Amino acid sequence: MSAYLLQAEDVTIQGEGVTIAPFSCALKAGSRLTLLGETGSGKSLLAQAIMGTLPRGLSARGRLVIDGETFDAADDKSRRALWGRRLALLPQEPWHALDPTMRAVAQVAESHRHVAGRDRRAALQAAWADLTELGLAEAGGKLPGELSGGMAQWVAFAAASAGGAPIVIADEPTKGLDAPRRDAVVELLARTPESGGVLLTITHDIDVARRLGGEVVILRQGQVIERGAAQQVLTYPQSEYGQELLNAEPSRWPRPAPLGETTQAPVVTATDLAKTRGGRELFRELSLTVRPGEIVGVVGPSGCGKSTLGDMLLGVTRADGGKIQRTSGHPLGFQKLYQDPPAAFSPHWQLSRLLDDLVRRHRLDRSAIPPLMARLGLNEHLLERRPGEISGGELQRFAILRVLLLEPCFLFADEPTSRLDPITQRRTLALLVELARERHCGVMLVSHDPALIEHTCDRRIVLGDEQVSAAGQALYPAPELV
Template sequence: MNTLSSNLALRVQDLSVWHGQRALVQGIDFSIARGGVMTLLGESGSGKSLLAQAIMGNLPGSLRCSGQIEIDGQRSDAADAASRQHGWGRRIALLPQEPWLALDPTMTVARQVAETYELVSHPAADTQDESLRAARRQAHTLAGQALARLGLSDAADKYPFMISGGMAQRVAFLATHAAGAPLLIIDEPTKGLDADRRGEVLALLQTAQQQGMSLLCITHDVWLARALGGELAVMLEGRMVERGQADALLAQPRHAYTRKLLEADPACWAQPRSLPAAHPPSPVVVEVSNVAKSFGPQALFSGISTRLHAGEIVAVSGPSGAGKTTFGNIVLGLLPPDAGQVRRGAGLPRTAFQKIYQDPAAAFAPAITLRQSLRDLVRLHGLDWQQLEDLLARMRVSLALLERLPRQVSGGELQRIALARVLLMRPALIFADEPTSRLDPLTQQEVMALLVEQARQAGSAVLLVTHDVDIVRCVADRRLSLGLADEAA
């Protein structure tokens, strides 16, 4: 090992990922210094997550890779995945894109974080009962402290299905970070989080970096890329098309694609023209009267009253954990309110109320291909397959992806397929729970425009959960705030 290598946490040389004879990722070269950070930007499907999986040695069996990878001074052929798998948790760790897939549904939040401290961070504890008990007590204490730092103490005794998507993302981060691996790969760490929670995750990443941890961050969040600093690389169709210091590249991008990507950030969207008032008013799809909901001793919201009209887009805002997803599920009829009443339009079937999940993996059967899932939907409801293909084409989703299982496509690609499936149903109401949080700015702009257009044309009411105030400004007719005044705006 030479001196240059000893100063590097990661070196990637001529890395390519292949599906048969087709290169999905090609000719990637970069390095990360110890304590350094590299951020990857690029649209969904550009190869960012495949690159991370190749580095980890965790590619799907149908794919192969070539090139050289050096982690913490240990060099291996990229095709030799086993040599890197031995270092999982101790030399290299990965926070995956979907928090629901990263968490064990049978374990409480505190236990999942504590387990990492116990089994990975302190593997030297011998098998004597007293040593094991001491290690577990220490792990439980460390887990409690970590959860408290991210405002998750109240979630410690809950299971993953009982917490919000934003909370699940933070828990998954803590469980990964607890091992203290010197190289951490983070795939979309701030998606679906409000501004305060994004700031907390940023602070945790910066603290870890100051303590010597090296970061490879995959993100669609331009704010995060700018705040992390270090080096930034932009990926398009499996290649790095631009690379440099983050502040300089973001201030003066050279590549046309980079400029287009940055211009599509919601902060740069044009304010839409005001829509003329409907005469007569459009029909009421759902009426909510004095609705309240609590979980145990925790009151989420109370006294919420509003009407959702056909073709209207209502944004639901509030801090992470305020009950936005819970409120939407009550509107859909998936949860009962503790108090108050929800009246849905007369004569509307249950299928007239559809949900776009924050975590798209939760919306698809994991063991059958996407094509089979969609074929079953079209056949069951007598829909038009060509209309589905047209929707997928507008969202730039390759039909070849439908031959894969849900876990074999990126979160952004899966979310676009989920959105097309819901739009095909032409529902009376769409509960869109952070529908674009997994999308890059360019795809997010296209998909949000399509959702608004299709909802207006079909007369579908949209209940939109988003933490992005710029999206609310540009697409919503009005806003419903939870966790603040708990009343309609």
């Protein structure tokens, strides 16, 4: 029997404009391997090739050895019997992994019952124990649509882990999580190699890669650019791209130019807002204004009401108290960039069709699409794919493209770059700020990364434990961020 739990030998992926060069790895019990690299570089596709879940139109070649059993990478169906038992995937998109009609605890219990083999009562007890350990006991009775993006990610994590598979592939497992929960997930992931398993992680978060340790591989355009021990690669990268990747961490960004004075009326003003959800007060006496071209950051732990605040300002959710005043004369002027773009795109149609429908319905200028795609780093061949057939980062940029076509006067951007690598994230946010200034669009930007908010926004609002009731104290000029 092989000494390795997971081996990939010369795995290649090809089809529809995609070429992933031969990739190999050999991971013994206790190993940790992290894949870093730009959005669309093939990180998630390599995980899907191992699982046997490549999108339509793509095919893999090569040899896989999984827990001592050999497989042809081209035979996708051959690995299905391993799912959950010997090979587990923590998916990038929790909405694709969770049943929207089942409550959270039932979904975790289902894995304990049908994968781990527990009886109904024991499975339910184990599910509640898992959610309680993750700090999600209150989420157990809720449907996925009632959870924040971070909470849904954790429920998907609990469901995928229930079978106790020794080989775990985690695709962006900390996306959309605040720092404390991100660190907790890193600790949970580390249990697999510590108990004699193997952990393969895909992430854009360089700090997560540092904390996981082990070996790091940097990918770009389907090619391995650099690989080695995490401490070496993430401290002294040898490749030019590796150095660029580290320099693109938000803490190293320059601050944006100040907005300056404006005589224009605010695009949205809120006074003494209050909101309670599930018997818990999210905020009260919260007042704010967003001026044309201004970037206002919103920070706070998962589930503190950041998305709810945005929905209230957009008129989608009603406030329990307070008043909201929006500028008039903009029928399509109030728009949202969703935290999870798969929830905002129909999965059944090509992206070209979805954009054409938008242009036709609202009589937009279709000639604006190619230059925006170029500025967002989107290749034209992606238009012929469906939303589920491109990377999460690419779909997120398509969401930005689509909303910019509507030329909003107010944009609530809910974690709009959480799926992007640091380089693409920096370029995309710089473009968003630039266009907001050019078009006099007020932007409310949600992020769990304080450094990103500090180096992007003019002001910030703090929700959650740090929020104060007096709104003037809850807003800070960016240079005075603490």
